[in-house]
Amino acid sequence: MPTDDLDDLFAAARADRPQPSDALMQRVLADALAEQPRPAPRPIPRPGLLARIAAAFGGGPALAGVCSAAVAGLVIGYLNPVTYDYLTGGQTGTELVDLFPATDFLSSEG
Amino acid sequence: MMMAFDADTASDEALMVLYANGDREAALTLTRRITPRILAYAARMLGGDRAEAEDVAQETMLRLWRIAPDWRQGETRVTTWAYRVATNLCLDRQRSRRRKAQTALDDAPDLPSADPSAEARLVQADRMAALHAALAGLPDRQRQAVVLRHIEGLTNPEIAAVMEIGVEAVESLTARGKRALSALLAGRRDDLGYRDDPDADR
Numbered sequence: 001m002p003t004d005d006l007d008d009l010f011a012a013a014r015a016d017r018p019q020p021s022d023a024l025m026q027r028v029l030a031d032a033l034a035e036q037p038r039p040a041p042r043p044i045p046r047p048g049l050l051a052r053i054a055a056a057f058g059g060g061p062a063l064a065g066v067c068s069a070a071v072a073g074l075v076i077g078y079l080n081p082v083t084y085d086y087l088t089g090g091q092t093g094t095e096l097v098d099l100f101p102a103t104d105f106l107s108s109e110g
Numbered sequence: 111m112m113m114a115f116d117a118d119t120a121s122d123e124a125l126m127v128l129y130a131n132g133d134r135e136a137a138l139t140l141t142r143r144i145t146p147r148i149l150a151y152a153a154r155m156l157g158g159d160r161a162e163a164e165d166v167a168q169e170t171m172l173r174l175w176r177i178a179p180d181w182r183q184g185e186t187r188v189t190t191w192a193y194r195v196a197t198n199l200c201l202d203r204q205r206s207r208r209r210k211a212q213t214a215l216d217d218a219p220d221l222p223s224a225d226p227s228a229e230a231r232l233v234q235a236d237r238m239a240a241l242h243a244a245l246a247g248l249p250d251r252q253r254q255a256v257v258l259r260h261i262e263g264l265t266n267p268e269i270a271a272v273m274e275i276g277v278e279a280v281e282s283l284t285a286r287g288k289r290a291l292s293a294l295l296a297g298r299r300d301d302l303g304y305r306d307d308p309d310a311d312r
């Protein structure tokens with residue numbers, strides 16, 4: 001067969017390219033999706049020490065309240081309350097107020 | 111979250127990485143791009159046996175999906191790899207079913223044709239059957255080189271990569287393959303309608 005005829009035969013073959021059926025494409029795609037690696041699930045970060053302590057106290061706000069109370073207790077215990085007399089104007093002092101200057105009349109007859 | 115990309119313009123190699131990362135669009139695009147090429151190639155290599163060619167195409171693609179997580183960028187092209195796998199699958203099938211490789215004219219598959227004329231369709235079917243039969247008569251390497259060069263339209267360097275040989279060896283194989291095909295088809299010229307075909311005089 002002459003070369004021209006052979007080239008013509010090749011050209012005819014290129015033009016007559018077998019096309020994949022829809023069924024084949026579906027099978028190939030199904031294989032692709034079945035074999036496709038799944039993205040690894042994002043690891044859940046382990047809570048830190050502070051987070052776990054806060055959880056033990058019922059959450060961050062509760063822990064904040066506990067800490068505030070603890071600090072307040074330390075301050076009150078450390079500082080001498082006497083120094084606050086200037087705030088109370090000495091009203092909380094230990095002076096004796098004689099509400100009943102004389103009670104003898106209660107025991108006397110008459 | 112995956113960055114947006116244009117699957118139509120992304121390279122096959124980039125799509126392999128995206129596929130391995132779980133991108134479904136990449137799977138679809140690779141399927142559409144590569145499956146038709148492998149099917150057509152396998153059909154030529156298997157003497158026009160459509161069912162066998164579909165099996166080869168599906169198996170080739172399955173191996174492609176499985177190697178995707180280990181795909182090494184820059185080592186080889188996806189199509190080169192796929193042609194190589196398809197070649198091995200075709201040769202394995204031909205070895206195990208040697209008798210089917212020789213497609214007789216009477217068993218020629220009814221290939222679709224764009225020619226509206228029924229007679230022209232018959233002529234075209236006869237020509238394709240004759241080509242497949244002649245190709246089946248070539249040594250494996252010559253058949254592979256001729257199909258890749260003259261029907262699939264690959265360049266010689268691309269064929270060299272697929273066959274893992276030098277470009278000069280490819281040129282030698284295609285030249286010898288064409289000569290052998292001419293000899294095999296020499297007695298069929300009239301049968302195939304080339305005497306009356308005006309294109310034959312080009």
